[in-house]
Amino acid sequence: MTTASTVVNDAAYSVTDVRHTYGTGTHALQDVSIELPRGSVTSLIGPSGCGKSTLLNILSGLLRPSEGHVEIFGRELDGPPVEVSHMFQKATLLPWRTVLENVLLPLELRDGKKAARKQKSKARELLKMVGIADFEAGYPHQLSGGMAQRAAICRMLVTEPQILLLDEPFGALDELTRERMDTELLRIVRDTGATAVLVTHSIPESVFLSDVVYAMSARPGRITRAIEVDLPHPRGEHTLADPRYLELINTVRQALDEGYRRGAHT
Amino acid sequence: MTTASTVVNDAAYSVTDVRHTYGTGTHALQDVSIELPRGSVTSLIGPSGCGKSTLLNILSGLLRPSEGHVEIFGRELDGPPVEVSHMFQKATLLPWRTVLENVLLPLELRDGKKAARKQKSKARELLKMVGIADFEAGYPHQLSGGMAQRAAICRMLVTEPQILLLDEPFGALDELTRERMDTELLRIVRDTGATAVLVTHSIPESVFLSDVVYAMSARPGRITRAIEVDLPHPRGEHTLADPRYLELINTVRQALDEGYRRGAHT
Amino acid sequence: MVLTRSQPTQARTRRRPTEGRRGLLARMPSWAPVLISIAVFLAAWQLLVTFGGISQLVLPSPLSVAEQVVIVTQQLFVGGFLAGQLWITVQEILLGFVLAVVVGVIVGIVVGLTSFGRRGIMPLFVLLDATPKIAFAPVFIAWFGFGIASKFLMAAFMSIFPIIVSTAQGVAAVEPDELKLFQSMKASRWDIFWKLRVHRALPYLFTGLKIAVVACLTGAVAAEFIGGGIGFGEQVRVAAARIALDRVFALIFFLSLLGLALFMSVAWLEKRLTFWNVRS
Amino acid sequence: MVLTRSQPTQARTRRRPTEGRRGLLARMPSWAPVLISIAVFLAAWQLLVTFGGISQLVLPSPLSVAEQVVIVTQQLFVGGFLAGQLWITVQEILLGFVLAVVVGVIVGIVVGLTSFGRRGIMPLFVLLDATPKIAFAPVFIAWFGFGIASKFLMAAFMSIFPIIVSTAQGVAAVEPDELKLFQSMKASRWDIFWKLRVHRALPYLFTGLKIAVVACLTGAVAAEFIGGGIGFGEQVRVAAARIALDRVFALIFFLSLLGLALFMSVAWLEKRLTFWNVRS
Amino acid sequence: AEEAEQQDGAEGSAAAGGLTELSVAAVSTSCLQFFPLYVAQEQGLFEENGLDVQVERMNGSAAVLQAMLAGQTDLGTPGPVPTILTQAQGEDIRYIANLWPGGAFALVTPEESGVADASELTGKTIGVATADGSEVSFAHTIMAAEGLEESDYEILTVGEGGQAVAAFQRGDIDAYAASIDGVAIIEHAGIPLSNITGDATGYLFGNGLAAPAELIESDPESLEAFGNAYRQGLEMAIDDRQLVTDACAAVQPQEVEDPTYVEAHLDALIPSLERTDGEPWGSMSQEHWEMILQDAVDMGEVEEGEVEVDNLYTNDLVDGFNS
Numbered sequence A, B: 001m002t003t004a005s006t007v008v009n010d011a012a013y014s015v016t017d018v019r020h021t022y023g024t025g026t027h028a029l030q031d032v033s034i035e036l037p038r039g040s041v042t043s044l045i046g047p048s049g050c051g052k053s054t055l056l057n058i059l060s061g062l063l064r065p066s067e068g069h070v071e072i073f074g075r076e077l078d079g080p081p082v083e084v085s086h087m088f089q090k091a092t093l094l095p096w097r098t099v100l101e102n103v104l105l106p107l108e109l110r111d112g113k114k115a116a117r118k119q120k121s122k123a124r125e126l127l128k129m130v131g132i133a134d135f136e137a138g139y140p141h142q143l144s145g146g147m148a149q150r151a152a153i154c155r156m157l158v159t160e161p162q163i164l165l166l167d168e169p170f171g172a173l174d175e176l177t178r179e180r181m182d183t184e185l186l187r188i189v190r191d192t193g194a195t196a197v198l199v200t201h202s203i204p205e206s207v208f209l210s211d212v213v214y215a216m217s218a219r220p221g222r223i224t225r226a227i228e229v230d231l232p233h234p235r236g237e238h239t240l241a242d243p244r245y246l247e248l249i250n251t252v253r254q255a256l257d258e259g260y261r262r263g264a265h266t
Numbered sequence C, D: 001m002v003l004t005r006s007q008p009t010q011a012r013t014r015r016r017p018t019e020g021r022r023g024l025l026a027r028m029p030s031w032a033p034v035l036i037s038i039a040v041f042l043a044a045w046q047l048l049v050t051f052g053g054i055s056q057l058v059l060p061s062p063l064s065v066a067e068q069v070v071i072v073t074q075q076l077f078v079g080g081f082l083a084g085q086l087w088i089t090v091q092e093i094l095l096g097f098v099l100a101v102v103v104g105v106i107v108g109i110v111v112g113l114t115s116f117g118r119r120g121i122m123p124l125f126v127l128l129d130a131t132p133k134i135a136f137a138p139v140f141i142a143w144f145g146f147g148i149a150s151k152f153l154m155a156a157f158m159s160i161f162p163i164i165v166s167t168a169q170g171v172a173a174v175e176p177d178e179l180k181l182f183q184s185m186k187a188s189r190w191d192i193f194w195k196l197r198v199h200r201a202l203p204y205l206f207t208g209l210k211i212a213v214v215a216c217l218t219g220a221v222a223a224e225f226i227g228g229g230i231g232f233g234e235q236v237r238v239a240a241a242r243i244a245l246d247r248v249f250a251l252i253f254f255l256s257l258l259g260l261a262l263f264m265s266v267a268w269l270e271k272r273l274t275f276w277n278v279r280s
Numbered sequence E: 001a002e003e004a005e006q007q008d009g010a011e012g013s014a015a016a017g018g019l020t021e022l023s024v025a026a027v028s029t030s031c032l033q034f035f036p037l038y039v040a041q042e043q044g045l046f047e048e049n050g051l052d053v054q055v056e057r058m059n060g061s062a063a064v065l066q067a068m069l070a071g072q073t074d075l076g077t078p079g080p081v082p083t084i085l086t087q088a089q090g091e092d093i094r095y096i097a098n099l100w101p102g103g104a105f106a107l108v109t110p111e112e113s114g115v116a117d118a119s120e121l122t123g124k125t126i127g128v129a130t131a132d133g134s135e136v137s138f139a140h141t142i143m144a145a146e147g148l149e150e151s152d153y154e155i156l157t158v159g160e161g162g163q164a165v166a167a168f169q170r171g172d173i174d175a176y177a178a179s180i181d182g183v184a185i186i187e188h189a190g191i192p193l194s195n196i197t198g199d200a201t202g203y204l205f206g207n208g209l210a211a212p213a214e215l216i217e218s219d220p221e222s223l224e225a226f227g228n229a230y231r232q233g234l235e236m237a238i239d240d241r242q243l244v245t246d247a248c249a250a251v252q253p254q255e256v257e258d259p260t261y262v263e264a265h266l267d268a269l270i271p272s273l274e275r276t277d278g279e280p281w282g283s284m285s286q287e288h289w290e291m292i293l294q295d296a297v298d299m300g301e302v303e304e305g306e307v308e309v310d311n312l313y314t315n316d317l318v319d320g321f322n323s
Ligand SMILES: Nc1ncnc2c1ncn2[C@@H]1O[C@H](COP(=O)(O)OP(=O)(O)OP(=O)(O)O)[C@@H](O)[C@H]1O
Pocket: A022, A023, A024, A026, A027, A028, A047, A048, A049, A050, A051, A052, A053, A054, A055, A219, D014
């Protein structure tokens, strides 16, 4: 997989020998090198505190790694790039804006208020797609956790990003709602051809959604295993009954358990 | 299972025709009748807002049902009974008390400060058992979520309750930590011969822990299915690989999905 | 009693089911308890004066105060001298408050957003805020004269510190998650300020404003007290000098109403502008 | 610059990575910025007096104020008259504060824990708090005489309302989860009060106390100002009456130090008693 | 008298050492303004007269009168007008001695303004030290004597000391009506003033000693003893001004830090405290009281007939003051 780094290659991201140590001395990441093909869905899974969010923050340009470097579409990463939308565990909707205004926020910041206003119909479409069109004029405190998370998805998608970075996006939802959101998300990603990186704690979720699952060890986080998920597309309820699905879940669990045991997690 | 209600029977709880409507008009529970044998572990599972916590609050004597009645060890329930310990989704440790002082709180409230002080060694034993003995002099804000939840378990157990009511006790933990806590809890319950009622959102957890899983429908909550879990004891890591385990998970999922579809959940 | 059958009224006190003895009180309209306690207070006062053998010049009876309230009200409605004095004080308070808000918010933003401000200037303001600012009243009079200027500047001086401190706290107290969100969306510092910090600062600011508006009234009255010359506070002093204590109380009553009106206006504005700030 | 290589100093300002231009300022010891801004302030003041042609009777120069500060300090150390006056004011403040805390906390608990208190009495306190309490100073003198009593009562009156309001808020603001926990453990009302409400009320109470301690100083000084006779505030008035503005400023400086010391004491106590109250 | 003393136990009970306790409240916190009181205290003149006196300092006549009514003090030194107002409200507090026979107030203008006569103040602003009415009626009396209506000039309350200086410097006032010691302070600050008081206010005596009628009834001996000591204090201080500095050093040291400040005060005050009309110290004339009461009626402060002149004062104790 070695390519001359000056040549534009087909990867959305290519991460080489990244390490990160925080100012506090916490050694969060160690020797991470991964390549994420365009249009792929990748999951990062590992024990709490192993550096998953750190890695995602590095990919989003919010954090510069202590060592190593990151390329996005073949160019050196340097600050948050326009192609990327980042979604966090909490929906983080601004409570003083209506749902619609929240969804329009990234456009407003990028193109100004006027331009954003013109895109209302697009935002409305997204809200309709995730099933909360009726709430566009409501305020976040009137939404349930699942509804807020859906609004955050719309906000993430409204700029038509080529890359989606998702940090435990559905961690706060109950299992059944979560499964539905997973399915929806997968459909959107496939439809738009975007590249997605997902951080999750749920083994079944990682398998269900991804092309590759990277298992990480406890701090300092390193990638211990890469599990290719060869489940056929499109995936859906039938996938859950697929014996290969359960098999892969067990594979990931074992990979994780090793990393878990090796770490210092209490 | 009909016994004359005046005769003391073998059930820890017997719940007859319980309905509950809140002051706001929310109709939370509808026609719930269940019998919980001594020493059994029972799970309640169902969509968010279906009345699981309401039912648990009724069992704990914190809430009097609008209709129907509840017997505990054959006598009419009337206020929080001494035999019961209730554990909530959040650890809710008092931040101004050390871990040890938090564990001793129920004893202090029941028997006074002096008596509680004499039981320190017992509290320390419990802390040792869950693996946080080193933190007894620490304050809650120094603990991770998992450690706090373990302290809450010690607090629950320190009064040697005959009945444990657990409302999503590990909902805030990551999957692997949660599995470990589940195993620990199960061992404790079996060792002490206590009766336990567990509310959970996780289907695998409910199957892993229980003798019976009650699936509930969306609001107004009613019990739609009772699934007997015939997995052998003791359960442990090997259980997760048992095909019967996966089968039961699917059974519960289906039961739940029916109730889910029938409800008005968004 | 821990167990209580849930009833419609219970929703209100959901947080304390053990304290739910709901009797007469719960069924009263919400203004009734206030009126009852006012009535009890006034009755006790009247009894004290009537049977306590206290001189009217030391503690006037509520009845004679009420009489003076009526007289003052009439004078205010006629729009003569007293109305003019009240208007002067109102002007002092409003000018002082507006000045304090404008300067205080600007200074607060500068102090709160810069490291030097937080570390170098904030402690000075804490020091200044800990001075009994009323001691500066004669200085203000000497500098700014006997007209409205010295009074509204004094009012502004008395009320500006809570505004500075709360603004500085507010603009610094952004939610880290929201800041990260804005950064990930490549927001400019300008946008982060106007679309994020300003909103998050408002609840803090209003806490400061509610303290400030009362301090502003106190400042104007204190300046009139010490500086003399004009205004409603000065009328209180004149009445006190004439040993007309019933008039003193009646005038203070109007000042309280003024204070309450200002406080309520700020509270109303707070409710409107921070409607979204529901405790989660 | 959004991207910054993380460095040891960054930990402190983790929340605002975009503002991380760390230069000279970050490397200064923490007292340096305060001293710098004080120095700049004093220099500007001296220049204004020297070149602004302002009479010393209106704005004394910092140098002459400094001279007076030295003189007053000497007098205080000798322990003569001025030390006695300072001690009187300190007594007034301490007595007033203790009284306000004792009465305010008790009233606050009663008001905060009863439905009648919250609905019937609280609005009255809001009304009273909105009065310019300084207008009552002459009345307090008339009732309680010229001694220390009228002054410390005035100080207590000025500072009691924030204590009542914050205590009432505090005891009512229990976490529902914790209340439920206590109820499930069959705790008595007594235990719920002492082992839960009291702790949860402390952070609120201290917010009130920090406002109150400054108000208490103001109250004592204002009472001395208006009531006359005794104390350090009265000395300010005497100095003002004899047109010794440099002395006025020097005395105010000592009152500020006193205020700061009181404020710091309360803040220190807060840190000790609510050490557990870390923002989560 | 013994029976009466038992009835009114609050006032003047016999203390250890046979001294009678008595408290007095001055209407000003200034020591220099009431120096006879403090000299008497410092020189032990009260003890010599069988009294144990407690001196309090307050701001203004109203506060002192209220303190007397509330039983906080036995004696006070209010002005005549506030005393009239108190009687109008049904409380019986009376003058027993005139402390300022020469008048309390002066109307002044800055020397540099060239105004030498009150008649030149038409259309101008007169500053007054307090709003308590005394200076205001004082100013009105002077202006009325010049034939000026109240609408011909403005009155502005500016306070004392530095505030008055600021008022002159800012041009906010053209003349200033204040107590004579207040005027002395301003002159001492370096602003030369011309006194344009004239003689229209000759009948306006200043503050006096006042007491509740019951006390005058029940214990006149103690009050006589008090006045006697006060008079002796005044006379000793006139003979030896250093006594004033000594007495005030213990009470209000700020006022005596600067000897020239003390001199300026005494130069201004002593002439108005000394009796120059040959009448015994402390005595009051019916005629002057009637004129002052008439002024109060004319100003609308009290109704005609609401207060009787005979109730306002008594000269019964004057012999005792001068024994
Ligand atoms: N800004 C920071 N400064 C210092 N240390 C940090 C910072 N952010 C994270 N850390 C530490 O770095 C380590 C990795 O944190 P990170 O948030 O990347 O873990 P994670 O895998 O996302 O964990 P979780 O599953 O709990 O979200 C942890 O030990 C954490 O405490």
